[in-house]
Amino acid sequence: MKVMIRKDAAGRLVAYVAKKDLEEPIVEVEREGLWGGAVKLANGWRLELPEMAPDTRLPVTVEARKTGGD
Numbered sequence: 001m002k003v004m005i006r007k008d009a010a011g012r013l014v015a016y017v018a019k020k021d022l023e024e025p026i027v028e029v030e031r032e033g034l035w036g037g038a039v040k041l042a043n044g045w046r047l048e049l050p051e052m053a054p055d056t057r058l059p060v061t062v063e064a065r066k067t068g069g070d
Contacts, residue, residue: 001066003047005034006059015041015064038067 004016005026013026013034024041031037036051046068052060 001064002061003049003064004059004061005049013039013058015039015047044068 001017001019004018006014006016008014008025013029014023015026016023022043024043024045026039027042028040029037030039033054035049035054035056038046038048040046045066047064048067049064050062052062
């Protein structure tokens with residue numbers, strides 16, 4: 001699914017899934033560099049993010065895979 005990742009005004013990472021009209025903060029990151037690992041959203045969803053360069057600028061839209069949660 002397409003997921004846009006950005007930082008909000010407070011500097012927190014936020015994920016937006018347009019098809020679900022869902023915007024949730026990212027509360028847990030598997031890898032320090034974010035890319036290539038799983039993230040957990042505040043609603044319990046786990047998303048696998050693709051490998052990308054560590055210096056990838058935000059906001060960015062990526063193809064993520066939902067692996068758990070509701």
